[in-house]
């Protein structure tokens with residue numbers, strides 16, 4: 664375990680350094696906590712055996728020392744995380760990006776206190792700490808939490824996110840699959856209204872209007888089902904509605920119709936998809 668930073672050192676750290684340290688310490692706490700549980704169990708068994716063989720009190724103390732040390736270390740680490748969080752509050756706060764995972768929906772938040780993040784597994788992305796909120800919102804794109812980034816335009820919400828969990832980043836390095844189309848990609852016959860590739864939040868480029876219609880029907884049918892059965896949070900449905908609007912807009916522009924006309928025209932696709940996937 665590296666030496667813990669003191670109050671004076673913390674006061675000199677950048678927001679990014681503070682949050683990186685906090686994330687590292689939280690990982691250490693998690694590791695030590697599981698190790699602590701195992702050791703305690705092991706020592707419980709061992710000391711039971713030792714007692715049965717009438718070990719001296721000194722020997723017993725030696726045996727029990729390890730779980731006690733671990734518990735003390737965990738307390739020290741927790742105190743340091745509290746100090747780091749305290750420094751964040753003392754400076755009036757800064758944006759701290761955290762990802763939450765809820766089933767197949769991952770959302771990016773700009774604060775650890777977001778109500779939509781309550782009770783969910785969190786991944787801190789300290790490399791974004793203290794960056795301007797607009798910049799974070801744009802990077803969050805398809806993952807932007809509606810509560811944390813209420814002003815992000817919907818066409819940006821439907822873009823592939825650049826805020827990845829460490830596991831996703833690692834996977835992307837291995838598979839080489841980037842979430843957004845590269846600038847060197849050949850020109851597309853079908854694009855969004857800005858002439859950019861039409862990218863779904865999971866990084867798939869929709870190259871034809873048929874692919875976009877299919878994707879639209881899939882999401883619209885899913886929304887219909889979740890709306891009727893209340894199986895999904897309001898913010899997750901809202902994100903999907905934003906995506907549907909983005910797809911619909913591109914399809915309508917491509918076919919030269921209004922949004923309303925296009926929505927009506929696609930209704931039979933949505934109905935068919937609803938019956939197929941959810942009927």
Ligand SMILES: [Zn+2]
Pocket residue numbers: 771772773774777778779780808809810811812
């Ligand atoms: Zn949020």
